[in-house]
Amino acid sequence: MDELRAQINECDDQIMQALDHRFQIVRQVSRYKRDHQMPVRQNKRMEALVARLSQQYGGQNISAEFVEQLYQVIMEHAIDLEEQTIGQED
Numbered sequence: 166m167d168e169l170r171a172q173i174n175e176c177d178d179q180i181m182q183a184l185d186h187r188f189q190i191v192r193q194v195s196r197y198k199r200d201h202q203m204p205v206r207q208n209k210r211m212e213a214l215v216a217r218l219s220q221q222y223g224g225q226n227i228s229a230e231f232v233e234q235l236y237q238v239i240m241e242h243a244i245d246l247e248e249q250t251i252g253q254e255d
């Protein structure tokens with residue numbers, strides 16, 4: 166049991182490190198959007214991203230609904246960060 170939980174901790178560390186890295190990139194995206202007068206929210210991109218991930222990772226453990234819910238949370242946080250980043254630098 167301890168070994169299995171250690172493996173779960175390792176997965177969680179990887180998830181959080183990947184998210185932290187993703188949000189650092191999102192901050193760079195927000196600067197690009199500010200400089201090119203692009204809207205923060207890009208609905209088509211968000212739909213395409215969820216479709217790609219559902220297609221690629223959907224299966225026994227991960228449903229399309231799960232991908233949608235998870236990325237709803239991740240992308241709303243990304244949008245908040247972009248708005249904050251743009252707001253701070255204006």
Ligand SMILES: O=C(O)C(=O)C[C@]1(C(=O)O)C=C[C@@H](O)C=C1
Nearest residue numbers: 194205206207210211240243244
């Ligand atoms: O691709 C972008 O334009 C982003 O800003 C990144 C991101 C995302 O988190 O993937 C965030 C907000 C947009 O609505 C679309 C996608």
